Amino acid sequence: MSSLTREKLAQAVALVPRSGADLWLTFVRETSAAGDPALPLILDGGLTWQSALMVSATGDKVAVVGNYDADPLIASGDWDRVVPYVQDIAPVLREELAKLLPSGGKIAVNMSESDVMADGLTHGMFVVLTKILDGLPYELVSAERTVMALRGIKSSEELARIREALSETVTMFGDIASFAKIGVTERAVYNHVHALAKERGLGFSWDPHGDPIVNSGPDSMIGHGIPSDTITIQPGHIFHIDLGLTKNGYSSDIQRCWFVGDSVPEDVTHALESVKRAIRAGFALLKPGVQGWEVDAAARASLIADGYPEYMHALGHQVGRVAHDGGAILGPKWERYGNTPMIPVEEGEVYTIELGITVPNRGYLGLEEMVVVRADGAEWLIPPQESMPLL
Amino acid sequence: MSSLTREKLAQAVALVPRSGADLWLTFVRETSAAGDPALPLILDGGLTWQSALMVSATGDKVAVVGNYDADPLIASGDWDRVVPYVQDIAPVLREELAKLLPSGGKIAVNMSESDVMADGLTHGMFVVLTKILDGLPYELVSAERTVMALRGIKSSEELARIREALSETVTMFGDIASFAKIGVTERAVYNHVHALAKERGLGFSWDPHGDPIVNSGPDSMIGHGIPSDTITIQPGHIFHIDLGLTKNGYSSDIQRCWFVGDSVPEDVTHALESVKRAIRAGFALLKPGVQGWEVDAAARASLIADGYPEYMHALGHQVGRVAHDGGAILGPKWERYGNTPMIPVEEGEVYTIELGITVPNRGYLGLEEMVVVRADGAEWLIPPQESMPLL
Numbered sequence: 001m002s003s004l005t006r007e008k009l010a011q012a013v014a015l016v017p018r019s020g021a022d023l024w025l026t027f028v029r030e031t032s033a034a035g036d037p038a039l040p041l042i043l044d045g046g047l048t049w050q051s052a053l054m055v056s057a058t059g060d061k062v063a064v065v066g067n068y069d070a071d072p073l074i075a076s077g078d079w080d081r082v083v084p085y086v087q088d089i090a091p092v093l094r095e096e097l098a099k100l101l102p103s104g105g106k107i108a109v110n111m112s113e114s115d116v117m118a119d120g121l122t123h124g125m126f127v128v129l130t131k132i133l134d135g136l137p138y139e140l141v142s143a144e145r146t147v148m149a150l151r152g153i154k155s156s157e158e159l160a161r162i163r164e165a166l167s168e169t170v171t172m173f174g175d176i177a178s179f180a181k182i183g184v185t186e187r188a189v190y191n192h193v194h195a196l197a198k199e200r201g202l203g204f205s206w207d208p209h210g211d212p213i214v215n216s217g218p219d220s221m222i223g224h225g226i227p228s229d230t231i232t233i234q235p236g237h238i239f240h241i242d243l244g245l246t247k248n249g250y251s252s253d254i255q256r257c258w259f260v261g262d263s264v265p266e267d268v269t270h271a272l273e274s275v276k277r278a279i280r281a282g283f284a285l286l287k288p289g290v291q292g293w294e295v296d297a298a299a300r301a302s303l304i305a306d307g308y309p310e311y312m313h314a315l316g317h318q319v320g321r322v323a324h325d326g327g328a329i330l331g332p333k334w335e336r337y338g339n340t341p342m343i344p345v346e347e348g349e350v351y352t353i354e355l356g357i358t359v360p361n362r363g364y365l366g367l368e369e370m371v372v373v374r375a376d377g378a379e380w381l382i383p384p385q386e387s388m389p390l391l
Numbered sequence: 392m393s394s395l396t397r398e399k400l401a402q403a404v405a406l407v408p409r410s411g412a413d414l415w416l417t418f419v420r421e422t423s424a425a426g427d428p429a430l431p432l433i434l435d436g437g438l439t440w441q442s443a444l445m446v447s448a449t450g451d452k453v454a455v456v457g458n459y460d461a462d463p464l465i466a467s468g469d470w471d472r473v474v475p476y477v478q479d480i481a482p483v484l485r486e487e488l489a490k491l492l493p494s495g496g497k498i499a500v501n502m503s504e505s506d507v508m509a510d511g512l513t514h515g516m517f518v519v520l521t522k523i524l525d526g527l528p529y530e531l532v533s534a535e536r537t538v539m540a541l542r543g544i545k546s547s548e549e550l551a552r553i554r555e556a557l558s559e560t561v562t563m564f565g566d567i568a569s570f571a572k573i574g575v576t577e578r579a580v581y582n583h584v585h586a587l588a589k590e591r592g593l594g595f596s597w598d599p600h601g602d603p604i605v606n607s608g609p610d611s612m613i614g615h616g617i618p619s620d621t622i623t624i625q626p627g628h629i630f631h632i633d634l635g636l637t638k639n640g641y642s643s644d645i646q647r648c649w650f651v652g653d654s655v656p657e658d659v660t661h662a663l664e665s666v667k668r669a670i671r672a673g674f675a676l677l678k679p680g681v682q683g684w685e686v687d688a689a690a691r692a693s694l695i696a697d698g699y700p701e702y703m704h705a706l707g708h709q710v711g712r713v714a715h716d717g718g719a720i721l722g723p724k725w726e727r728y729g730n731t732p733m734i735p736v737e738e739g740e741v742y743t744i745e746l747g748i749t750v751p752n753r754g755y756l757g758l759e760e761m762v763v764v765r766a767d768g769a770e771w772l773i774p775p776q777e778s779m780p781l782l
Contacts, residue, residue: 030507032597033713037425045617046598048715049727066727067703071612072601086703088726111514116421123502123517124510198589206423207437210463221462226436312458312477322424324439335479336440336457 006078007155008041009061016057018145022105023097025143026053027121027129036120038110038147040249040321045072050089050128056100064093090132097138104137111142114338117326118147148327152318153348159372161250162319162350166370166382168202169245169252176212176241180391182234182260186214186227189241197245205244205251205323213242216260217363235261238268238363239391240356244323253323253352254382255368258391271357271365272388274306279353279369279384282315282330286345286353286371286378292316292330293341299355300332308357314341316352319370325350349373350381397469398546399432400452407448409536413496414488416534417444418512418520427511429501429538431640431712436463441480441519447491455484481523488529495528502533505729508717509538539718543709544739550763552641553710553741557761557773559593560636560643567603567632571782573625573651577605577618580632588636596635596642596714604633607651608754626652629659629754630782631747635714644714644743645773646759649782662748662756663779665697670744670760670775673706673721677736677744677762677769683707683721684732690746691723699748705732707742710761716741740764741772 016024028036031046042053049066056062060080063073067084074082085092101107111126112118121129130140154162172193179192193212197204204211214220214227217237221228233239237260244253259268282299296315304310314331317324328343330351345351351373356366367385371378407415419427422437433444440457447453451471454464458475465473476483492498502517503509512520521531545553563584570583584603588595595602605611605618608628612619624630628651635644650659673690687706695701705722708715719734721742736742742764747757758776762769 030715030717033715033717034428034507034511035425045600072617075617086725090726109514111518113515113519115515116425116513119513119515120425121514122507122510123500123512123514124504124506126514126517127502128504209436226463226466324421324424326421326424335481 004155004157005042005044005076007157008150009055009078011153011155012042012055012146012150013057013059013061015146015149016055016108018149019108019141019143020106021108021141021143021146022057022101024055024108024146026110027051027125029125034122036110037117037321037326038120038151041150042078043073044076050125052089052093052096054096054100060100062096062100064089064096093132094136097136101138106139106141107133108141108143108146110147112144112147114340115144115148115326117151118142118144148343149346151320151325152327153346154320154350154372158250158320159350161248162252163381165245165247165250165252166254168200168247169243169254170382172196172243172245173241173254173256177258177389177391180233180239180258183232185229185232186216186220187229189214190227193243203246205246205253205319211244213240215240215364218361220363233260233391236362238359238365240364240366242366242368246322249321251319251321251323251325252370253319253368254370255354255356255366256385257365257367257388259388260391262390264388264390265362267359268362268365268388271308271359274303274308275355275357275365275367276384276386277306278302278355279367282353283369283371283378286330286351286373288345288347288373288375290345291342292328292345293333295330295345296332296341299353303355303357311355316354319350319352345373347373347375351378395546395548396433396435396467398548399541400446400469402544402546403433403446403537403541404448404450406537406540407446407499409540410499410532410534411497412499412532412534412537413448413492415446415499415537417501418442418516420516425513427501428508428712428717429511429542432541433469434464435467441516443480443484443487445487445491451491453487453491455480455487484523485527488527492529497530497532498524499532499534499537501538503535503538505731506535506539506717507715508542509533509535539734540737542711542716543718544737545711545741545763549641549711550741552639553643554772556636556638556641556643557645559591559638560634560645561773563587563634563636564632564645564647568649568780568782571624571630571649574623576620576623577607577611578620580605581618584634594637596637596644596710602635604631606631606755609752611754624651624782627753629750629756631755631757633757633759637713640712642710642712642714642716643761644710644759645761646745646747646757647776648756648758648779650779651782653781655779655781656753658750659753659756659779662699662750665694665699666746666748666756666758667775667777668697669693669746670758673744674760674762674769677721677742677764679736679738679764679766681736682733683719683736684724686721686736687723687732690744694746694748702746706746707744710741710743736764738764738766742769
């Protein structure tokens with residue numbers, strides 16, 4: 001995958017100034033146990049001892065790593081300089097910084113109150129770094145803007161991988177439709193998906209304990225619940241799946257619904273049309289420069305105008321290496337979303353558009369689509385669900 | 392796995408005072424993307440929005456989580472109280488803290504300069520938490536001692552799972568010995584292990600890109616290198632594997648060596664005996680109360696007395712959910728190990744004992760054993776390597 005990391009490192013150079021910084025520094029250790037979400041964008045594999053990966057605004061790419069970690073980085077050809085150490089990173093890191101920023105400067109590190117994907121620096125490592133730099137002419141700033149853009153704006157290779165994950169997801173929905181019959185438990189459907197994913201070498205886009213989410217009927221746990229051993233598919237149920245599959249490191253996140261019965265009743269059709277209308281209201285507004293809360297507000301207003309309660313989450317999030325990929329979101333200005341609904345949408349970002357309605361006595365009717373933002377607006381990555389198939 | 396999390400939560404209550412705290416608070420979000428290494432000890436599955444898992448020294452166990460995350464926590468039966476929220480965790484968390492610590496107190500959070508496994512709180516989340524608690528009578532302290540002990544002191548269920556992972560590892564070394572023939576590349580051996588692990592439903596104890604480490608002969612990359620596509624097993628090589636397998640969430644970490652040829656030459660035998668002697672010098676000292684640097688120093692001195700250069704790493708680390716499981720280590724007082732070589736060893740901890748010698752023109756002769764610390768000393772978890780099998 002080295003072509004991908006090189007592509008992203010080149011992109012990173014151009015994005016360093018977005019953080020108002022001279023240098024972007026990713027500071028990590030034991031990444032197999034506690035990984036920085038930004039690291040896989042610029043490095044295949046892991047690092048063991050305290051390691052500093054540095055990208056300067058002028059194009060220098062320098063890695064200071066433990067001596068046992070150096071060989072794969074050198075072999076990747078991605079770095080201008082790989083500097084190994086044995087006992088203590090501090091003097092080596094200070095020396096390299098002196099070369100990169102001879103007159104001092106601003107160093108952007110991965111800390112963010114709002115964006116988990118730009119917040120990979122732990123507090124302990126922040127303290128370690130502060131001590132290493134004590135008395136030197138550097139100022140630590142947040143790399144939030146750099147990391148968000150690097151992660152959000154997909155390269156062509158990244159988009160190709162997302163399309164592959166989506167293709168596998170469409171296939172899997174077909175498998176689910178054949179398997180899910182009256183009397184089958186939610187858990188059995190979940191197990192079937194896991195068996196097929198294993199066979200096909202696919203991973204999951206979020207915690208596999210809750211991927212896919214499987215809901216049949218009104219008594220199912222909605223949201224991030226675990227599939228039930230006792231709830232079975234029954235006539236009159238809405239059968240709902242939220243599935244994310246990962247292939248070659250990139251993810252999908254799609255929701256689909258079926259109706260269990262011979263024909264779709266009026267209340268379900270009404271809900272379906274309202275869900276679709278709200279999704280399309282958001283879709284229509286999504287383009288470069290818009291702020292996510294505006295897109296969310298349009299969908300939310302559409303649903304409320306149709307007489308349904310508003311959804312208790314954001315309309316959409318970015319998708320990439322994982323389902324909830326951080327950065328700007330299409331969400332309301334709620335405290336827990338921090339500043340992320342106010343960040344302007346950019347060309348090349350990939351979003352979900354998702355919402356649902358609980359239909360009394362039927363179950364949860366939720367749909368989730370995926371789009372890429374183009375210069376002139378959003379583009380569906382797979383055809384959105386139009387009608388309610390029967391199960 | 393709920394019995395394990397309940398076992399560990401009960402253990403946690405007793406360990407809160409070790410941090411000098413009244414309450415242990417794990418503060419996380421989007422854990423499928425950026426997990427706190429301490430979280431899997433007390434929770435199966437993940438959390439999406441900002442979440443606070445609290446264990447008080449008086450035995451209260453309270454979780455404040457996003458409303459979509461609440462059901463699985465309630466279903467687990469592990470928590471006295473699960474409090475869901477929708478828009479903002481701050482008021483709910485403040486209210487729960489007021490109930491748990493009515494007259495204020497010390498709150499231990501997962502921050503540590505030395506121990507990656509006790510350093511799961513990101514800097515951004517530290518800032519968020521500081522703002523939530525602003526003006527309230529709480530003091531944040533490091534939960535390092537609580538988390539280290541909770542992670543290090545294995546319950547009987549945890550030890551049983553480590554033994555299972557070791558049993559799979561012994562089997563895999565048998566498979567490797569049959570597969571690894573003259574002319575086979577390092578990469579082919581690596582691929583063979585990955586295919587078998589997939590078949591058997593096993594995971595890897597560190598980054599799978601570098602697990603197993605496969606080294607044949609003097610030109611191989613030692614340490615955390617990636618297996619070579621071009622280096623093949625040849626007569627006269629030392630063939631070396633460093634393998635960690637994970638089963639049911641618990642890990643192994645073992646190194647084994649073979650000699651490629653009809654008989655083991657004298658220089659290789661001499662190195663083998665010195666490696667074994669040094670490992671046993673460490674093993675003999677390892678018991679509750681000893682400090683890791685003393686154990687390391689004994690092994691290091693043995694190797695030097697035999698005329699070999701000292702190894703450039705620690706003699707051993709704890710093993711549990713991952714290979715490098717944090718906490719006290721058996722290592723020298725080098726800067727990058729922080730205070731971890733000075734933490735007293737405790738009964739119930741599981742360690743590796745590992746070191747190696749580069750034999751000129753032959754390759755790397757490294758062995759790694761695993762032990763559990765009992766009241767009266769260390770106990771091998773599988774029989775240590777005694778002689779050099781031929782390949």
